[in-house]
Amino acid sequence: MLVTERERLREEITALADRHGRQRSALIPILQEIQRGHLQISDYAMQVVADLLDIHPVEVFSVVSFYSFLDEKPKGRFIIRLCRTISCDMAGKAAVARQLENDLGIGFGETTPCGRFTLEWANCIGMCDQGPALLVNDQVHARVTPEKVHEILAACRRVFGIYAQEQKEEHAV
Amino acid sequence: MAENNRKLDDDTSRAPVSQRGHTVARVADTADIGALVSVNIDGQDVKVPMGTTILEAARRIGVRIPTLCWHEDLCIAGVCRVCVVEIEGQRTLQASCAYPITAPLKVKTHTRKVRQARRHIIDLMLSEHYGECYSCARNNNCQLQALAQEYGVDFFRFGHPAAPRHEMDLSSHSVLRDMNKCVLCRRCVRTCIDLQEVGVLEAVGRGDQTRIATFMDKPLKDVICINCGQCINRCPTGALRANDPTDEVWAAIDDPNKHVIIQTAPAPRAAIGECFDLEPGHALTFEMNTALRLCGFDKVFDTNFSADLTIIEEGTELILRLYKALVEQDKSVALPQFTSCSPGWVKYLEHFYPEYIPNVSSAKSPQQMFGAVIKTYYAKLSGIDPKDIVTVALMPCSAKKFECNRPEMCDSGFKDIDYGLTTRELAKMIREAGVDLPRMPKSDFDDPFGTATGSGVIFGATGGVMEAALRTVIEIVTGLKVENVFANADITPVRGFDGVRVVEIKVPQSGPVPAMFKHLVKDWKWLEGATLKVAIAHGTANAKKVMENIKSGGELAQCHFIEFMGCPGGCLGGGGQPIPTSPEIRAARARAIYSEDQAYAVRKSHENPAVLKLYKEFLTDGPCGHLSHKLLHTHYTPRGKYIA
Numbered sequence: 001m002l003v004t005e006r007e008r009l010r011e012e013i014t015a016l017a018d019r020h021g022r023q024r025s026a027l028i029p030i031l032q033e034i035q036r037g038h039l040q041i042s043d044y045a046m047q048v049v050a051d052l053l054d055i056h057p058v059e060v061f062s063v064v065s066f067y068s069f070l071d072e073k074p075k076g077r078f079i080i081r082l083c084r085t086i087s088c089d090m091a092g093k094a095a096v097a098r099q100l101e102n103d104l105g106i107g108f109g110e111t112t113p114c115g116r117f118t119l120e121w122a123n124c125i126g127m128c129d130q131g132p133a134l135l136v137n138d139q140v141h142a143r144v145t146p147e148k149v150h151e152i153l154a155a156c157r158r159v160f161g162i163y164a165q166e167q168k169e170e171h172a173v
Numbered sequence: 174m175a176e177n178n179r180k181l182d183d184d185t186s187r188a189p190v191s192q193r194g195h196t197v198a199r200v201a202d203t204a205d206i207g208a209l210v211s212v213n214i215d216g217q218d219v220k221v222p223m224g225t226t227i228l229e230a231a232r233r234i235g236v237r238i239p240t241l242c243w244h245e246d247l248c249i250a251g252v253c254r255v256c257v258v259e260i261e262g263q264r265t266l267q268a269s270c271a272y273p274i275t276a277p278l279k280v281k282t283h284t285r286k287v288r289q290a291r292r293h294i295i296d297l298m299l300s301e302h303y304g305e306c307y308s309c310a311r312n313n314n315c316q317l318q319a320l321a322q323e324y325g326v327d328f329f330r331f332g333h334p335a336a337p338r339h340e341m342d343l344s345s346h347s348v349l350r351d352m353n354k355c356v357l358c359r360r361c362v363r364t365c366i367d368l369q370e371v372g373v374l375e376a377v378g379r380g381d382q383t384r385i386a387t388f389m390d391k392p393l394k395d396v397i398c399i400n401c402g403q404c405i406n407r408c409p410t411g412a413l414r415a416n417d418p419t420d421e422v423w424a425a426i427d428d429p430n431k432h433v434i435i436q437t438a439p440a441p442r443a444a445i446g447e448c449f450d451l452e453p454g455h456a457l458t459f460e461m462n463t464a465l466r467l468c469g470f471d472k473v474f475d476t477n478f479s480a481d482l483t484i485i486e487e488g489t490e491l492i493l494r495l496y497k498a499l500v501e502q503d504k505s506v507a508l509p510q511f512t513s514c515s516p517g518w519v520k521y522l523e524h525f526y527p528e529y530i531p532n533v534s535s536a537k538s539p540q541q542m543f544g545a546v547i548k549t550y551y552a553k554l555s556g557i558d559p560k561d562i563v564t565v566a567l568m569p570c571s572a573k574k575f576e577c578n579r580p581e582m583c584d585s586g587f588k589d590i591d592y593g594l595t596t597r598e599l600a601k602m603i604r605e606a607g608v609d610l611p612r613m614p615k616s617d618f619d620d621p622f623g624t625a626t627g628s629g630v631i632f633g634a635t636g637g638v639m640e641a642a643l644r645t646v647i648e649i650v651t652g653l654k655v656e657n658v659f660a661n662a663d664i665t666p667v668r669g670f671d672g673v674r675v676v677e678i679k680v681p682q683s684g685p686v687p688a689m690f691k692h693l694v695k696d697w698k699w700l701e702g703a704t705l706k707v708a709i710a711h712g713t714a715n716a717k718k719v720m721e722n723i724k725s726g727g728e729l730a731q732c733h734f735i736e737f738m739g740c741p742g743g744c745l746g747g748g749g750q751p752i753p754t755s756p757e758i759r760a761a762r763a764r765a766i767y768s769e770d771q772a773y774a775v776r777k778s779h780e781n782p783a784v785l786k787l788y789k790e791f792l793t794d795g796p797c798g799h800l801s802h803k804l805l806h807t808h809y810t811p812r813g814k815y816i817a
Contacts, residue, residue, distance in 0.1 A: 043389045047815050056372025057816075058388040058396075065377040072389070 010048050012037070017052040027053060027063060031070050040074040068122070076111045076118035078156045080104075081135040085124040091131035092145075099146035100134075103153055116160065117153075213279045227269035227280055228256055238282050239291065239323060241298075241316055241409055242358035243270040245755045246741065248367055253358050254294050255320065258282045266290055292324050300331035302410065303338065303353035309411040314752055316409035317356060344392035346578045347400035347416055347571040347748075355385055355412040361404035368741065370714040371521065373398045385412075388816070396816060397524045399713065401517035401739045402571030402595075402748015415571045415749060418592040419602055425563040425591075426469040433563045434551075435465055436543050438476040440569035440633035440744035441596035443765040447751040447758075448600035449610050454761030456769050459615035461603075466616070468606045476566070477629025478622040479543035481778035482787070483514060484641050485689075486536040486805050488778075489796035491646070491734055493693060500699045507531035509708075509723070509732040512638050514538040516576035517739025517748075519809065521713045526720050527811030535806040539632065540566045540573055541582050544589030545804040550791045554621060559585060565592045567599050569633070569747030572739060584804050595749025622783045627769070627776035634763045635711035635743030636667040636674065639736040643667070643678065643707070645779045650697050652684015655777065662776055667707070668767075670742065670760065672715035675729070678705045687779075689788065689795060707734045712741035 016033050020026035030049055034041050041049075041064050043057075050057040064070045082088075082097055101107055104117050111118040127133035130142035134152075141152055209220045214231050221230045226249070231238050242253035251271030258269045261279035266287060269280075281287065298317060306312050334353070342350040357376070362385060365374045373396055377386040387396045405413045425431045437458075446455040465473045491510050497503040513519055513534045522529060537545070544566070548559040566573060570593070576582065577590035594602075603610050617623060628644055631637035643664050644655045655662040666676045683697035708729055710719045716737050722729040729735070740746045742759035745766060775781060792801045 044815075046388075051814060056366060056375070056388075058372050058375040058377075058386075059366065061386075061388050062375040062377050066379045 006044060009038075009042075009045055013045060013048045014052060017049070022053055024053060024055060027055070027060065028067075031060070031064060035070050039077065040071050043072065046072070068120075074115070077116050077159075078136055079118045079120060080152075081120045081122035081125070082108075083123070083125050083127065083131065083133045084121045085128075087124075087128035088131035088133055091143075093132040095146050096132050096134070096144050096149060099149040103149060117156070210274055211277050212274050213277075215280070215282055221274060223275055224273045227258060227260075227267070227272045227274060227278070230274060231258075231269065231280075231282060236282055238269050239320055240270055241320065241356070242360060244360050244363075244407055246368060247360060247363040247407065250359050250363060253298075253356070255291055257287060257290050257294075259284050259287050288324075292326070293330070295320050295324050295326060296330040298356045299326065299329055299333055301334070302356055303334040303336070309354070310414040310417070311408075311411035311752075315411060318410075342393050343416075344394040345398065345400065345416065346394070346575040348393055348398065348402055348405060349414050349416055350393060351412055351414070352384060353412075354410045356410055357383060357385065358409055359385070360407045360409065361385060361413060364404045364407045368714060369399075369401060369403055369712060369739075370717050371397065371399055371401070374404065391816070397812075397814065399517045399520040399524070399739060400572035400575040400748075401713070403740060405571060405748050406746075406750065406752055406754045415595050415598065416574055417598050418574075418594065419598050422563075422565055422592050422594065422602070425565075430561055431563050432471050432555075432557050432561055433469070433565065434472045434474060434547055435470045435565040435567055435594075436474040436476045436479070436540070436547075437461060437465070437567040438540070438569060438633065438744065439480075439630045439766055439769070440747060440750065440762070441567050441599065443633060443745060443762045443769070444569065444750050445596050445600055446611060448597065451611055452761070453758040454765045455611075456765040457610060457613075458769065459617065460610055460613040462618060463613040463616045464603050464606075464608045464610050467608050467613075468602055470565070472619045474543065474547070474622050475618040475625040475629070476539050476543060477625035477632070478781065478783055479539040479546065480514075480629035480632045480641070481626055481781040481784045482542050482546070482805065483536055483539045484628060484638075484645050484778035485784060485788075485796050486542075486801060487512065487534045488642050488645050488649075489690065489693065490534050490536060491642075492650075492690070493797060495733060496694055496699070499703075509730070509735045510534055512734075512736045513807075514632065514638060515737060515739040515744075516570065516572040518713065518716060518737040520572065520575070520812070521716060521739060522720075522737075523810055523812040524814060525717070526724075527813055529720070529723075530809045530811055533809060535802075535808065537582075537805055537807045538573075538576065539629075540568060540593070541576065541589050541807070542805045544577070544582070545585045546787070546791075548585035548587050548589060549804060550787065551621070559587050562587075563592075564590045565594055566590050567594050567596070569596055569744045569750045570740075571595060571748040573749070581807055584807075595747075596751055597749060600751070621786070625773065625775075625783075626778055626781045627771070627773035628778040629781075630766055630770045630773065633744045633766045634668070635738050636669065636709045636736065637743060637766070638738075639667045639676075639707055639709050639734070640664045641778055642734065642736075643705075644777045646705070647678070647680075648777060649687050649690065649779060650680060650684065650700055651682050653682070661771075663767075667709055670711075670756070670763075672710065672712065673719055673729075674709045675732070676707050676709075678707070679703075680705060689779075692795060693797070705734070706732045707736070708732045709736045711738040711743050711746075713739055 016030045020029045034045055046060040047057045050060045064072050106112055106119055108119050108121050127142050132144050133142045134144055208223050210223045211220045212230050214236050217234050219230055219234045228238055238256050241255045242250045249271050251268040254268055256269045257266035259281045260267055337353040339352040361374050366372050373387055374385050376383050378384055425433050442458040443456045446457050447453050462473045494506050494510055498506040498508055511533045544564045547564050552559040574593040577593050582589050628641035631640055647655050680700045680703050683701045710716045719729050745762040746759045
């Protein structure tokens with residue numbers, strides 16, 4: 001990381017720490033904001049957080065590693081989390097999963113080489129009565145069918161601009 | 174009170190009885206806190222203060238409950254569940270180490286349900302533990318092994334790893350980690366974060382993926398580890414151990430061309446008996462000399478010699494700093510001066526308070542001073558080429574292994590100290606040599622450094638360096654005998670196990686300047702009537718308290734001299750000492766050290782004849798002179814809190 005980038009990150013985290021308070025209990029809110037802004041919590045960011053809250057970097061690492069929604073390595077711009085628990089499974093999760101893998105060309109736990117999509121399993125997200133359910137970042141999609149997967153992904157791709165819309169996630173770089 | 178609780182619950186709870194909050198966890202009236210509560214354990218009644226855990230209450234009446242994650246020095250975790258017991262009226266078993274008694278209870282500690290649960294818990298731990306007991310450093314001193322034996326584990330109900338699944342971390346000079354043997358008790362985590370405030374290890378991941386890891390899974394040499402080894406002393410299995418150089422030491426002994434010298438520090442001598450089934454608190458100093466010669470060491474020297482040398486160098490440095498600050502009014506002088514003998518503390522400071530490096534005495538630790546003296550002065554005296562000399566240091570310490578491998582520690586032109594051995598490793602060597610240490614006849618240390626003083630001995634206990642320094646400083650400055658100032662020359666205010674101790678000592682008068690210091694100061698008039706303020710801290714968590722106080726300009730910033738020891742209890746609680754450790758064991762070792770001090774004829778560093786001879790014959794430009802600066806002093810590396 002460049003020195004200036006580090007400085008900028010440090011300033012940003014210092015502002016967060018001042019806003020949430022420099023105590024242990026502010027750890028998760030700070031980490032969530034960093035995650036939202038940078039789609040990851042880098043090891044440097046963890047050390048800055050630890051320094052500001054007067055705890056140890058490994059404690060921050062421990063918390064980041066505990067929560068599925070905090071990542072120490074960068075993931076895709078859109079993280080798709082498909083519920084794998086029993087209700088969604090019975091409602092047809094398997095077909096949705098196959099469709100997602102097929103459309104994105106990656107398996108679960110992987111990120112597309114272009115860095116746009118990450119596909120993950122999630123445990124129950126509380127939509128048991130409307131399964132199969134998935135999350136795109138923090139947006140919930142219920143009663144997903146393989147057809148709906150196209151729409152969901154198309155909507156995501158639209159964010160990247162008009163030309164990206166029809167493009168399949170190509171893997172040859 | 175119990176009825177009171179039940180009533181509360183009946184009124185408010187909608188939950189079925191089996192799921193209701195357990196009434197015993199609530200205190201009806203806060204005024205009851207600290208009051209006595211009676212508890213029945215296995216049919217025996219006992220009254221204990223409210224808040225006592227079931228485990229403590231059981232120990233009080235001699236009921237043994239097995240534990241694993243519990244440790245006297247650490248906070249309660251309640252994670253291993255080995256100590257579960259049955260409480261009458263409760264559906265589930267409770268971890269007795271983490272259950273404070275707040276109402277009368279009836280506890281059963283070894284019902285069928287309890288025994289079965291414990292056995293399952295042990296089986297589950299074994300299913301994750303790659304147990305290669307014969308080749309394990311902790312064979313026969315392993316809590317998991319002992320538990321498996323106690324509960325008669327004769328097969329692996331939940332399987333057993335047939336091969337190691339994790340790579341070992343052998344990167345550190347001091348501490349090796351083998352996560353194949355980890356049972357996730359988190360004692361190392363609590364040691365590192367709570368006891369030592371260093372924060373190397375923490376539980377990472379979740380559920381069955383949980384593991385103990387360093388920051389970003391980096392090797393131990395790359396993270397902020399101070400090598401204190403306290404985690405080794407508290408690990409119940411062999412997951413953490415010291416980097417053991419005994420093979421290299423044996424190779425040197427077996428090589429006829431090598432002249433192998435061992436120096437022994439006072440703390441291991443006070444503790445090594447524990448490795449030979451003696452009660453803590455038996456010093457085996459002179460028995461060990463015989464044993465070491467039987468092992469094949471060519472010379473056995475006493476680290477106390479260089480401890481005395483350290484006192485002279487460090488004391489002189491302090492006097493020079495005070496002179497500059499008080500007489501010459503030099504504002505740039507860094508005060509208080511910090512001691513530098515504990516390599517764990519030194520690395521802690523380099524990482525967490527690098528801006529205070531100028532405050533640390535530039536004097537090397539006794540171990541390193543001795544190395545430099547052996548490979549120069551002794552080599553010349555005995556006519557042995559220093560390249561054929563192998564210096565081994567017996568230390569209570571795992572950080573000493575790192576210290577002797579510091580690149581700057583080669584002032585003699587060679588590696589000043591070749592190998593650092595811990596107490597445990599030497600015990601192993603002595604056993605390997607077929608020597609029954611406690612039965613050895615006594616013999617003295619070798620010349621030319623033979624005679625030691627009591628001041629060197631007490632270096633092994635927290636407050637010892639300060640006491641040794643004060644004995645010398647008081648005498649040379651005031652011209653009085655220490656015995657006339659403190660009864661029997663025991664400066665008791667600096668002793669004890671309080672985390673931070675502050676002592677003020679008035680300089681009542683000034684005496685003549687001894688010849689050794691004539692070239693440095695003209696007289697002591699400037700110290701007359703002054704109050705010397707000193708502090709002592711042991712364990713880096715206490716060191717942190719002191720440093721934060723100094724940083725914020727608190728009371729301790731006014732000190733002149735502060736002794737820091739990296740480990741709780743000082744060297745006698747070091748990371749290379751016999752396992753287990755506890756406050757009682759450390760207190761017993763301290764008693765052994767202080768009684769050894771009493772037995773010495775010479776008890777003050779500046780009266781050590783060997784040290785005086787060294788200054789006369791070799792370091793002729795005196796303490797803190799040119800040659801002593803070259804050989805006996807060092808510099809430090811600002812490391813900082815951030816790692817790449």
